[in-house]
Structure formats: C-alpha cells, structure tokens
Amino acid sequence: MCLGIPGQIVEITDAPRQMAVAEVSGVRREVSLAPVAERPLTELLGEWVLIHVGFAMAVIDADEAAQTLIALHDLGEAQEALEAMAEGERAFADPASDGGDSA
Amino acid sequence: MRYVEEFRDPKAAKGVLGAIARVAGDIGATAQDSVRIMEICGGHTHAIFRYGLDRLVHEGIDFIHGPGCPVCVLPMSRVDECVEIAQRPGVIFTTFGDAMRVPGSQKSLGQAKADGADIRMVYSPLDALDLARRNPAREVVFFGLGFETTTPSTALTLQQAHRDGVGNFSVFCNHITVPPPIKALLDDPHMRLDGFVGPGHVSMVIGIHPYDFIARDYGKPIVVAGFEPLDLLQSVLMVLNQIRDGRAQVENQYARVVPEHGNPLSLAAMADVYEVRPSFEWRGLGEIDASGLRIRDAYRAWDAEEKFGIGYAVGRAPVREPDGCECGAVMTGRIKPTACPQFGRGCTPDTALGALMVSSEGACAAYWTYGGARATEAAQ
C-alpha cells in the first residue's frame, strides 16, 4: 500500500498555501508541504522528501539513511569474507579442485 | 535515483541473504517447518514479487501476505455506493487509478464510466479540489481510499476546501486503519504467525508505537520496513534475529523516513477532520470494530455520505462475495492464493472475481503477474 517516492524540493511556488515543486529523476510536480511545514518553508528548499499523492509526507533523514546503508554494506563485506573463507577451506580439503564448480 | 538505487545494491543483497540463511539455520527453519512472516502492507507484497525475494530468501522463510492493500479490503458494497454516487446527474467522480477495476456487485467504476458516468482518475486529492474550483456548476466527489499514509492528504484537502469555501466538493470516506485488522488476525485461533514486517509509509504518519501491543500482548516481533528490496531483506533479518534471541520488540528499519512518534502535523489534520467509526466492513474480514474513519460534523458539508444520503449515513446491507471466492482466507493468510479453487480458473486478472486479483498489490495478482504461483505449479 501507499506508493511513496523520494523527491527533492526545488522551488517554493506558493508560500501561503505551502505549495512547492518537487523533482523525481527530472520529473516535476507541484506538491503540498503541509505535512512537513514545521520548519520554515525556505529551509525545505533542497531537502529530499517522501512524496505520496501530491504531498510531501516526510523529510528524509540523510544520517539515518547513511547508517542503514553502512549496516547493509557491512553485511555485504562480511558475506564476501565468509565466502572467501569457505572457498579457502574447500580448496584446502580438496587440493585437486580448481574452484567451486563441483559444489 | 537518490534513496532508491542504493537500496537495490546486489552485493549488499548477497550479504543480507547470507545472514538470513545463517539465522534461519540457527533457529532450525526448514521448508516443512518454516518461519511465517507476514508483510502487512500490499506495497511490500508487490516488492517481494517484483524482485523475486520469495525465491531468493532461505527456504525456511514463508511470506504470508497481509491485509494491507486498501483496494483489496474494500467491500463490494462500497464499490456499489461509489457507482451510485458517480451516476448521479451533475457529479464528477474522482478516484485514484487503483479503484477503477475493482468489481462491484453490478459493475466496476471503469464499467460505470463506459456507461456514461463522468469518472476521472486523479493523482492527488488536491487535483480533485482544483477540478471542483474549475467546475462550480458540478458536484465533484473524491473517493477517499487508503490507510493512514493517505488519510492526511484527504484531511488536508478537506481543510483547504473548508478554508476556501469550496461547496461543490466532497469526499466519500473509506479510510481505514492498520492496527485493528492486525489485532483481529492475532486473535484468530487458526492463524500461525511468527513475526511481522510493518508498513513503512503508514508508520511515517503514525509512528511505531501503535504496534506496541503486537510485541507486548502477543509476543510477536515486528520490524517497520522500507520498500526497496534491501529494506525488506534487512527487515526479515531483524525479525529472525529477534526470534533467535527470544525477543519480541517493535523495531524500525526505515528510520530515514519513519520518526518514532510519526508526523505531528499529519496526525493533527487527521484528528481535526476524522473520527473513528464504530465499525467498518472489510472484504474477507467482515465488520471490524473501530477500524474505519468518518468525517466529523464540523466537515459534514463535505461528507459525500451525508450529501448524497448513502452508505453508513443511511444504514446498509452487506453484499455477498462471489461464490467460490476465497479472498478472505487468502487475506488472513489461512491459504495461499493457489489454494483458492477459483485461482487461475474462474479468476485471472482478465476476469477478476475478487479484489486480490484486481489490485496490483493484491496477493493473487502478484502471484499471477510475477509468477510465484505459476513457478510453483511448474515445479509440481
């Protein structure tokens, strides 16, 4: 449910009505900033927001995104290390094998 | 695309899948004795099939597709009421594209349009309000549909209509809330679930605490998840870690978008415009107490149910679902879509009987489109 997509606020079009233009991959659409208008609108210029049915529903937290990505990256690195280790053990157990093809 | 592509990185995916397999092994999950994880949200169901995640994860993980597709749980009677409003003289009926093909007992909105009703697809409720401003001689009705993600958008639009005095605009409110059906599922003695992947975009509005009861009262883990494939996989891993450690907590994988306490401005707009209905009918689940929202008296002039004397405003009889349609059992996770006697026979996306086959988020349509089902059949 609830298709939401990150977009960047590139222009405030109507401050009293809290309207702005958001851009998603070069596609522009007017959106309402009403749900994220806790801060002054001008501070939202350049921010990335989560857009749903023409409303900016949340300001995306760049630090949180970075932390999630670091955790994911670490899992990827750990997996590569594990696979390299497993590879090493197989090669050690079966010196004739030239790789993992027989697995 | 920023915040999208990074969360589709294949190398990281390998890492998470490996970790999932290790933890699944640790807790002894097998294809026969699987860990059953319900993704509540239809958007997650869609992503699982679009990226083939159900076939990438360890065989001991079983995704159970939850009731979180607002189109799928919309009862036939409400579609009939939409059609009735749309066919009134002078009405322009506006809707999200999702609802166009959902079958009513007589016809869908798409068929009503072909029969001459003025039905238009819009991207935003604000576009419907603009349409009302541009057509002062017409009555413009917006089909308010969706969970807490979408509810603030119609609340804010109604506030705008109120402020600007746009009298020829109204909302047919079918907004529903996520926690009550989860509670209904957990109270079902036939349900066996080991944990939940929670709806990310609903939670960006309501925060993560409305799910506390799941962990506290039912002892089940729940992880609020984003919608990219890595988000989903990481959330599955977090659920598995809780199971392995014997924990039951509400965790937030989607912290870049979901604040712990939700969005105060959206919550305020919702509270201003809407109140909880005593009960609301869900397709396949029946009437659930306090699971739907209605428009408060202060906004009564913009309530289509009042304006057109329809629906809960006048008392209503439930409409029977088509014979042999097992949408209810699928939606509660009791059976897989393929176990429905109509799946792929009487019911395909071309000839959908039930809502789960109509909406692209419906478990049946997702099974059909992305091949979960047909791959399974081929294997047998």
Add this chain to the structure above:
Amino acid sequence: MTVASRPSPSRLRGGRVTLAHGGGGRAMRVLIDELFTSVFKPDSAEDQARLMTPALQQPGARLALTTDGYVVTPVEFPGGDIGKIAVCGTINDLAVGGAVPLWLSASFIIEEGCDIALLRRLVASMAREADAAGVSIVTGDTKVVEKGSCDTVFITTSGVGVIAPGDDLRAEHIRPGDVAIVNGMLGDHGATILAARGDLALSAPLQSDCRSLGHLMQAVLTACPGLRAARDATRGGLASALNEMAMAAGVSVELDESALPIRPEVRGMCEILGLDPLYLANEGALVLFVPQAEADAALAAMRSVPAGQGAAVVGRAAARGTVPVTMRSAFGGTRIVDMLVGEQLPRIC
C-alpha cells in the same frame, strides 16, 4: 483587393472545419485541394493511385500491405503529432516485416470545429516524415463528423511496400540462443503522452521517440543475413511485443533488467505513478532477434543510422520454459513479464 499581391490566397473561409467541408460540394473540394493534394502532390487526380516499381519485377519479390488507425490525445505533443505517428507507425509496420515502404494512403476523420491551422501543421508533418522515409502519400480521403463524434482528428493510413526475394522475417524463425536487440530508449512516447495530457500535472523534459524505422531495418537486413524477426514495440510496450514473438516462436525470452535502455525521467515517471516502463508505448522502438554470431553485426548496422544510436542487447531466447517472457533483475531475482491486462493505470498503492 488588399490581398491581390499574394500569389494564391486561401479560399478556405474561417479558421475551423465545418460540416460543409465534408458535404461533397465545393467547400470539400477546396479543403482537399488546399490542405491535402497541394502538399502530398499525388500523381493522379483519379480515385485510385496506380503504382509500379522495378523492385516488384524481380522473381520472388512480394508486396506487403498494412493498415492502422491512429488516435492520440493530445494530437500534438513534444517530439511529434498524430500526423507524424500515422506515417511512421505504418512505415514501421512494413519495415519490421523486411519490406521497403513505398506508398501510403491517408484517411482523415475530422471533428467539426477542428482548427484548420492545426490540420495544416499535421499534413505538413506527414509530408515531411514521408519525404524523409522515401515514401509517397498517393491517395486519401476525408470525412467531417459532428462535434463530439470524434476527438479533433483520427487518421488511418495504409501502407504498401516490397519485400526483396529471399527475405522472410517471422517470429516463428526465432531459435533458442538468439539474441534480442532493441534500437534505443524505451518508454519515451508513453511517458511523454502521460505528461502532455496534463491531468496528472507532471512535467518532464521528454520527447516522443516517434520516428521511421525503414532505413534502420534495411541496414540490418543488409548486415545480417540471419535476421530472424523484428517487431515494433508500440502499444503494450516491449513486454507485449516480446510475449507475442515468444509465443509465436515457441521459445522463452529472458530479459536482463540492467541492460534495458530507459531514461531516468521515464523511470521517475514510472516510480511516481506506479507504472512499469516495459509496458509503456513506443513509436520508434523495435526489438529484433538475430543469431548470436550476428549480434555484433546487427548492433553495428543499427548504430550506423540515427534511429539505432542507442541499440543494445537486452535478452536472449531459450528453449520454451513455463512462461514466454521472464526478466532477471540486477538483484538476482527473476520474475515473469506477462502480457498487460487492459491498460496500465496510475496507482497510489
């Protein structure tokens, strides 16, 4: 008269088409002469075109005939208009069958009240496109219908071309191991039209890919004697074209998601509206199958013409599996790419 100095003043009165322009009398004659025949310049004023070409005299040469009706809203959009599509679309239907397109007919259903200046632009656009493709518009028809009976203008074109002896492109000829190649970006037309309609209030720097593929197909036919089949991926997009071809050939096609040429703006539009670019319409994109050994030659031939600059291998045919078309994502998963049910609707969920 104040306009006496102008060489040929317009005899069309008013700025709009009226029912009188379809009535068979003098007004209709004026409309046809001034708007259509003066631009298309057919050889004969008779009711039928009379056609001859040396290519037909070769033993084994065959005529190819195709017809298509064109309706599009709006009738003018970035990168093209209904006239250009009506010419390109029919040329392309001939070209993907291996025919050299030669002649077109054009039939116009015009809504009462249609702007004459608009019609002039559409006709000029058709003539320009036909000239560039080396095709003549040799006969035609106009009808005017009451306001509300059609949307501005509908155009039907039929096309005739000649297939050289020995050429026989058919989907049934596709074999496991063959390579699927597209000529360029996918989904540009569908996304452009979505934005141009305005009701979704989306704007994007996009243009329709509307273009003729005749020269491109001739280049590939020359370079690749083993060319199996080609289809233009119009309505229903690449997904529908591939499903039809795979089913006809009795093979399965596996697409490589990361190889699909799709503009960021088209992806953005799809993400916002919940659409799949594989199903977006194209008006200048084709997919063709060649044996693996000729893949490089096909790519080089395609890239030698403007319409093939973005040529890319996107998939491969294999022995028939459970379903006609699947796609492997960069993520490692595989999914079915089915035929579209009805039209794609924008969604919020």
